[in-house]
Amino acid sequence: MLTVTDVNYIRQEVNLKRRTYSEVANQMGLDFRTIKKYADKEDWNEPKQIQRRKARVMGAAKPIIDQWLLDDSKKKKKFQRTAKRMFDQLVKEHNFQGSYRAVRDYVSRRKKELGEAAESALPLEAKPGTAQVDFGEAPFIHNGEVIDLPYLVLSFPYSNTFYFQVFRSQNRECFLEGLKRIFHYIGGVPKAIRFDNLTPAVKKILPHGERVLTDEFQRFVFHYGFTPEFCNPASGNEKGHVEAMVKYVRNNFLLPELPFSDLESLNRTFWQLAEEDRDRKHYVKEEQLSALYLKDQEALFQLPEKVFECVRYESGKPDKYGYLKVDNRLYSTSPRFAKGKVLAKISYNRIDIMTPEKELIISHVRIYGDQKKSMEWQPYLNLMAKRPMAIKYTDFYEQLPQNWQQYLEACTVPEKQQALRLLSVLLKEHDFSIATEALSLASEYGHPSVDSIKQVFYQLINGRGVRKEIEIRKGSVPVMPAIVRGASNYDQLFDKGGAS
Incomplete structure (x- = not known):
């Protein structure tokens, strides 16, 4: 926008001093058309308010376009429909009679309105589709021992709901695996997620609220397309909802100590527990949590085509x-x-x-x-085969099943070498259980050769193990006549021929 001084100068130079438009444009660094516009302008009345005529044909199309814009807002930009594509769909699917320009102008205006609404939302305001994340810690019983393990909680402040998963550590890989696991279970990605300044996510805190993210977390954010938000240092209250949920999960689902043998199996039970907890009313909104969560779910971004590899x-x-x-x-x-x-x-x-x-x-x-x-030990067995007498002094020997220890004790040095080379091959793709069974079967009739163990092993893995004995049913084989010894049989031959 030109100042009043600029306009006065243009009009004086062109209209009074008779300089050309080009000369003044070059001097002022402006476009030729701008100089001409202000030099020749005659009507300086206040500009009239532009009246927008209501496009009658757009009435029925507006809610359809609004829904399309809402659906597309959950997708990456490259997957969102253009105004031209929407116009084509309206014509083809809804017999739209209006112009492309009317559709284009409405789409442009609505996108701006939606964008302004999203930008004006306060970060801490409970909006559908936004989440908070934090770790908690609880005791568990594993192999008879009580151990403390961390659990990752993702909560939805709008619906007061949550999901959680237990891990062995709070390291970067467990952190990303937990988020990914929850995203793919719920079938979508929260639009924005608030975090504490977790080490797996934040490498460095800069002035003015900027963060340097870890490489893996930055790639994770790009992949799933959510907006990460971070609390100010020492301000955990800024994610108060998830902190309350961390306590709620521990008190209601993880105490007293849960015993487990397989952590993955235990984690699979937590999905249903979290969903069953929604059968109650919101503490303020007086609506069922399950109904409020549906609004959270509707606002999620869609999942990307490929799963992120958290490594x-x-x-x-x-x-x-x-x-x-x-x-x-x-x-x-x-x-x-x-x-x-x-x-x-x-x-x-x-x-x-x-x-x-x-x-x-x-x-x-x-x-x-x-x-x-x-x-x-598998990659080390060929080396051990060169020094078979040293095997008794390795950790590997202590890990061997009892029958393998006894077998190697009874082997000669060449047999030990052959046995270790055989194990090197067998353990590449199979665990010790089949090799141990093969040794037991091969040892039924005494100390077996290495070739015998190998033969039985491959019979087991190829489905040709120990065969059942054939059962002979009584009466299925004809009875053979009794054998009688003596010279009487020869006498019968002579009797048949008659005496001369």
């Missing part, structure tokens, strides 16, 4: 024994990678050790708690 990769160098350190815990690799380079693929429950070209070397169950080392 991180770390390059490392195993020590001389082939152990790789990941998060201050040791994981075995293979003797041939000792002092070499490997790549660790780290998820919440597994550690896959791979070559730099991402070829799998060995997989481990990720260890937590007091355990500091995980050993998978």
Whole structure:
């Protein structure tokens, strides 16, 4: 917008000094048409208010377009319909008689109104489809021992509902796995999620409320398309709803200590518990939580086509024994990678050790708690076969089933070498249970050879194990005549021929 001084100068230079439009435009750095407009303008009355004529044909189309805009707001921008696409649909599906321009103008105006409404919403206001997230901690019983485990809670302040999952740690992989698991269970993604400044999500807090996010969390946010919001430092009250839900979950579902053998199975029971809890009224709105949650669900973004893989990769160098350190815990690799380079693929429950070209070397169950080392012996067995007398002094020997210990004790040195090489092959794709059964069957008639164990093993995995004895039914075989010894049979022959 030009100032009054600018307009006066243009009119004086063009109309009084007779300079050309181009000369003044070049001098002032403006467009030729702008100089011409203000130099030639004659009507300086207040601009008349533009009256919008109501497009009669748009009346029935407006609610349809509004619904389409609402549906598309849950999708990524590239999946949202254009005004032209909406116009084509109206013509084809609703016999629309209006113009494309009318549809385009209405779509443009409604998008601005929806955008302004979204921007004007206060972050802490309970809007449908927004959520809060935090960790809690509760005691559990595992293998007869009481242990404290964290649980991740995602709550919906609008409907006062929640979901939760228990993990072994509050690390980055468990954090992302919990969020992903809840997203895919509920079939959508909250529009905005408020977090504390959790270490798995926030790498650094900058002035003016800015955050540097961890690489994995930033990719997770991009993938699922939600807006992350963070509390001010030491201001947990800004996510007071989820903090209250953390206490509610512990007091109502996790106390006293729950026993479990398999954490994944336990977590599957929590979905139903959270949903059954909605059979009550909201403490303020006096509506059923289940009905309010439906509004939360309607406001969710749709899930992306692909599931996010909650993993991180770390390059490392195993020590001389082939152990790789990941998060201050040791994981075995293979003797041939000792002092070499490997790549660790780290998820919440597994550690896959791979070559730099991402070829799998060995997989481990990720260890937590007091355990500091995980050993998978299969890659080491060929090395042991070269030093069979040293096997009794390894952890592997202690882990062997009793019958394998006894078998190796009775083996000669060459037999031990053959047996260890056989186990190296068998344990690549199978656990010890089948190998142990094969040894037991092969040992029924004494000390078996390695080839005998191998033969029985492959009979078991190919469905040709121990065969049942054939049952002979009584009477199904004809009775054979009794055998009588003596010379009387020969006498009968002579009698038939007659005496001469």
